[in-house]
Amino acid sequence: MDPHSNILKYKHLGIYTQNEYVVYMREDCHVCSSEGFVALTRIRISNATTSIVASLNVLSSGLLLPNEIGLSDAAAKKLNVSQNEMLYVSHLEPIESLSHVRAKIYNQKLDFKAYNNIINDIVEGNYSNIHLSAFITACAGDRMDIDEICDLTKAMIASGRQLDWSKDIVVDKHCIGGLPGNRTTPLVVAIVAAYGLTMPKTSSRAITSPAGTADTMEVLTNVTLSSEEIKAVVEKEGGCFVWGGTAQLSPADDVLIKVEKALDIDSEGQLIASVLSKKAAAGSTHVVIDIPIGETAKVRSTEMALKLKNHMETVGTAVGLKAKAVVTDGTQPVGRGIGPTLEAIDILKVLKNEADAPKDLTERALLLAAELFELSGKEEKGKGLETARQILKSGKAYEKFVAICKAQGRFSKPVLAPHKMEITAERSGILKRIDNRKIAKLAKLSGAPQSISAGILLNIHLGEQIEKNQLLYTLYAESKGELNYALEYKNNHNDIITII
């Protein structure tokens, strides 16, 4: 090999770094020394068909030979590279859109073209986590005006696929910051589709929680469908509840959200662009947004909620969506089950109008369905709730739910986990607090969401009078070991549920 050429041989290392593209090279490789590459240098790597930009991590050990090169899994996948393939390595030409990020850092207003360039570079993988974090931070803290939020949203819509359902009205819903157990989505889809509206709903799987809507629905039906299959289900039944992971809608959003999580900041502009770009790209025309307010919810004050509501609705109009934001109670969990199977049981109880169906979950779902009826102009103001309730009571929502499940490939009965343990109150008093983070951790330790029937069934609500030895919740697990593991955690934490 020409000692001055920039060609290295690919070796698979199998290092997963989420979205970030990382390239691994030996510190004594001829390319590093001749090009002056050091750790964290941003480098372009190309093969015959495509090229990516990656951050360099330098290897001093025998993981690679000096003429070899490794890539993080995401980078290898993007390049579609095979073992021993020759890769060309070069200095990175300047990323021009970073000048817009710097302009934003220096408080300048950006236009659509600037946001579009930034978003395209993000989708191409040209930004490192350092660049992404700077962009998010520069846009946070009220530094984007409403025009800029509109432009960012439009740029995000344009960056990925856009679905078209050939319908005048396509409805959708979104909840800002999930509450444990708040699994209204499948209920709203069933009610709205039973009414005759189109609601092609895509949902996510759990990332750090004990269940996502897609995990819960997978207990009852298939959720991993191709675009063609989704289209067929929606044409037949008017609605679906599928996993959105393969949809490639607003792909920049998937990248930005992971960095926002790491920073734990909710930039209003980014949040609005994130939600509305996904909805617009999915072909929705009318969207209701649920904004729960609560101490541990994403939105903590009525003032924040009303400002967000106003901006959501304005940006919605700008991108051609009728959006309505509904401010709801976010002070406590909704429903009883936490974990895929237990939440699926809640959903079926509501749909079948069973006596012990969780009322809070029922009412929340009816409210959102009613808002969609009114927003789409199908029902007069104030009439939507009664219509939604009738559809649920009549059993039509349950029929539609079963029909959609069958159209998606199966309708399965949820099966409770074989191992369980009832946790009772050690004292009497008023239920003051449920630590949502710790309850979620407990459900995860019991095995959820990988063990689909694992989790927690809550028997209580905030503010209730609790008697000593009263049942608080039941832990479910698929193995004795997992049950014990959860119990050990429970025994070491006496502040999961606070009774005073």
Add this chain to the structure above:
Amino acid sequence: MDPHSNILKYKHLGIYTQNEYVVYMREDCHVCSSEGFVALTRIRISNATTSIVASLNVLSSGLLLPNEIGLSDAAAKKLNVSQNEMLYVSHLEPIESLSHVRAKIYNQKLDFKAYNNIINDIVEGNYSNIHLSAFITACAGDRMDIDEICDLTKAMIASGRQLDWSKDIVVDKHCIGGLPGNRTTPLVVAIVAAYGLTMPKTSSRAITSPAGTADTMEVLTNVTLSSEEIKAVVEKEGGCFVWGGTAQLSPADDVLIKVEKALDIDSEGQLIASVLSKKAAAGSTHVVIDIPIGETAKVRSTEMALKLKNHMETVGTAVGLKAKAVVTDGTQPVGRGIGPTLEAIDILKVLKNEADAPKDLTERALLLAAELFELSGKEEKGKGLETARQILKSGKAYEKFVAICKAQGRFSKPVLAPHKMEITAERSGILKRIDNRKIAKLAKLSGAPQSISAGILLNIHLGEQIEKNQLLYTLYAESKGELNYALEYKNNHNDIITII
């Protein structure tokens, strides 16, 4: 091993990620699955004596066994871990100072305590690159007022070692954004120490340039000295020129600077805190700051320069330093040599008052020495320059320079590289432009700074009338291969030097 314990066995992988702490674990390891760790989760890793926080990269391949754990080199060094040592892995308790970063993102003013908490967490390695980038961005774009810059500077000083020379006056100099060849530092040290002032100068090595001051001085003397050795040299000779890499002064700055480089932003507040914290921690009392203005310099306008000057001097006072900023010409390189040996030759020519000593380098060094004389109150306003010139002309500066070199262990003669190539003008005209980035790249391709005698000797200045076939510059290299490699680059780039 208890399947529920969070203990894994350390295996050395040898992956260098600069400062960032990265931990490598198998996706099927029992800790990842039970704790719900996914790629980029921030995790605490502890051994018997210490603990660190690292970002998770997940391995799917055979680089580790499921019960093994790997660390990036910086993380392994910080933990001082040995092969096969058992490490304890746990969830990260919340990093409290990130709430201050979030407050800064939301435009709030931070106090000393908040900056101190942030800086301490940065020094402990608790911030990922995402957090560091957010902190830097939130502080950029004029978002820190002068009080905040003072508080940040004080926090940075407090975060590391602080030297004490037991002298009333300890002088230092700093240049904002280096120009190629602008090697004034050794000259200023020699002149100022010959006068009788104390100037314990620490300098950096090249990171991306063809030479740092420490690389250049290493041609002539030893620069890697222990704290005790530095103290002895300064006590004997009044000055030194050593590598500052081991000094642990303002360690947060070393971390922040690397992220700022990746973002390519110059946050004024961070810049001031960076420079002044290093100087104050080094025990300086009087500091002159050189601010070159030029199209390709860090500071591009007189307005920016004057604001920076004003803030530098104000913050200096607040942290107990007399600081004076001098605005200079930054439109073209200073001196003739680029590369360690060639710059060392420039320095010796100036000190020995040789006829072909570069005048621009001489005058720049005299100006800075004069400012230090006046700032320290040793010379009246307007008298400093004459005094500095006398010390240089009399040969006392050269004597002092040789004495310091000998005190540092040796005084060696620079030796020119064995291979050279003269590059001449292909046409006549006015020298319009020297591309500093490309000239630096050319010097690096010829071998600098690793090959200490490699580099470029410039024969021209901007604005000069150039005749066809006139010598423009000479390329020096230690091997024929390196010379050819540089020549190939030169032949492929006809815009390194522009004559019109």
